Amino acid sequence: MKISKLILENFKAFAETIVFDTNKPVVCLVGENNTGKTTVFKAINFLRSGVSKDKTIDDYKNVNHKDKHVSITIEIEGNLRESIENFSEAKYLPYIVDVGGTQKITLKRTSEEYSIQQGNKSVDINIKKITVYNSDTDQFENPTGFDKAINTLFEVVSIWSDMDASELMDFGSTKTLGKLLKDICSDFEASSNWSNFLDAHNVAFTTGEESLSKQSQGLVNDIEKSLCEFYGEATVSFDFQPPEPSSFIKLGNIIINDGVETSISEKGSGMQRAFALAVMKVYADFLIKHPSNSDLKKPLFFFIDEPEISLHPRAQKTLIESIITISRHQQVFITTHSPFLLKHFASDDICTYMTKKINQSAHAIAVETMRTFSFSPTLAEINYFTYEICSTDFHNELYGYISSITNKNNSKKLDSWLHEEHSVEKSKSWIRDNGNGNTNTNLLTLMSYIRHSIHHPENTYNQPYTEEEIHESTKKMIDIIKSDKFEVFLTN
Incomplete structure (x- = not known):
């Protein structure tokens, strides 16, 4: 599954309409600082989630064009029917377009406000709604429940240069750590430890002399008595069923001891990035060991901001190998200043865009395929085409x-x-x-x-x-x- 096209209109640093053709396993953004590389990552988050609670739509518009609309459009290609049937609702299947044997779906979020005729009703389109292109009606629509469905249809894992630990600490079943834990949970549920816990839970909450069920019986009786007065004859009881193992996992925390033992949320961005990259490396190994795992069929996109930061060459090599492995299964977007990192990707597997500022606006230029020599690419060749050196x-x-x-x-x-x-x-x-x-x-x-x-x-x-x-x-x-x-x- 790939994001094959990304269109930014008046989004932050990009005053003009910028089109990225990204139908490659690895998409790389290079360029000087403050030229819009990370902005491209933020565009994906904006498409999926809309305006953040602490911002307004003006915060997303180009500073010189506040009077113009802002919008993000992405085109996704791949086995979309299987993904929608497995992870979303079948009612969204009609929005898939078959083009030359390829399944595509196009999503858009825009600040433009207008109304459309959608079926038998009029629907208002605005920045709060994510829309999907309907080829039959030739318009972007917002079918019921689609905003929520998008977040279950595909996931995004972002590793930022100024890392926020919240993403790392998410043990949800659709998140990277949750996927890694799922197989372990199956074995854990079959273990004697879980069986013993269920027995202990039953004693503590239901059958024990001092169980919560018995201690709350007085409250139950009072509620039952009042219910009979309001409604008629009825009985009330509290049922304290044990939670699923996944409920405990979601409450988990990550503790790092690098001389001081604290939660990873209290560590610096360097440690948080290192941990995120370590999880990504383990995930890559997981992909190798379980290539047919059905959970991996759900679209998952990795966005890694300057992965080479604070890594010595040997660690960069390990990281590159992990990215290559992941890119065989999931699409990876990276920003980088490192020609060493770029050298290790085959030309057929990567597309590269160079961002630069022209007349106070960010632009993105597709970097020419680096096949100058029979032995391409060389570091000098990469520096010429991607960094204009x-x-x-x-x-x-x-x-x-x-x-x-x-x-x-x-x-x-x-x-x-x-x-x-x-x-x-x-x-x-x-x-x-x-x-x-x-x-x-x-x-x-x-x-x-x-x-x-x-x-x-x-x-x-x-x-x-x-x-x-x-x-x-x-x-x-x-x-x-x-x-x-x-x-x-x-x-x-």
Whole structure:
């Protein structure tokens, strides 16, 4: 199950309508701080839950466009019929659309207020209601009970950079910890400990001499007497049935002892994040051990804000392996500043968006698929495409790759090929000491000039290349690698 599309309209930092195509197991958001990465996560929460109690709708609108409506739309793809039949109500099945063998459902929350004709009645649409697209009527509708059904139809697990412990401490059966505990509960219910507890509960509440049932008998008699006066002949009794094991689990707490033993809610955000990631790692292992578990068929989406924070490289590697495992079953969204993290995801399994501020508004640009080389992606390649860092490492990789594939093993041969096949001019003069106190000058392409400058920093006869020149040279080499003329070398 995947969120295949996400549309933000006038939402917080995003003044314009932004469309994210997210039909990949892993969705990554990169960019500088305060450019809207985490805002995308908050958009999902807004869609599911609406306006928080301590906020107004204006808090969700772009600061420069308070007069415009705000809305979030998501499209979900996957085995939706099975999910609705198992976890929701069958009356929502008509809202599933079959497109090319794929089941889709589209949800929207908007601040625009209007009325629609829904069946035989008029329904008001506003920010308090989540709507679902009806392809038959070509409109977004709010069927009875749908707002509540959404929260049972799919779950979201969020791990924020400024972690809130409340999500971690939820042992509900639909939450991550609750799912992990479910198998254990089945064994626990069959144990002698639970059987002994039921016996003790019966004595304490029902059959014992000092049981709550016997001690409350006077109260029962008074209520029964009054009931007969109001209603007629009737009897009253209190039945103290033992709760299900899940009721006790929901009351559980998480205690951490890192030198000071306290509830995790009293720990700092660093410890809370570490615990959340640890639970996620265990959940990944659980997925491996129980791939056919029916409880895993319910859509569950992970949103992890800057997972690399406070993790040393070995811990980052463990985290990456966990994300890869989870993404085979559940979709994972991450924000990150780490090229090391991005390097480990296969291109077919990840889509990446770079966020940036343009004219006081956040924008999101789909990052080009990083398949420049046969050995892609490299860290230098990731830095170029996702962080717009043009490095000497990437320039060297591009130059060496073109030389190797075309079998032009020196700059003279390569420059001739670049000039003949791609009209690259030999426009740069390279001065070289010939070893006897004299110099000679050769005309080179910009690519070879920069390559020589990188590899021969001891040569002080030549002017350093500029930032603009290395960007120009890098872009030109990428264009060459993607050209049909270069493709011939790759297929031969």
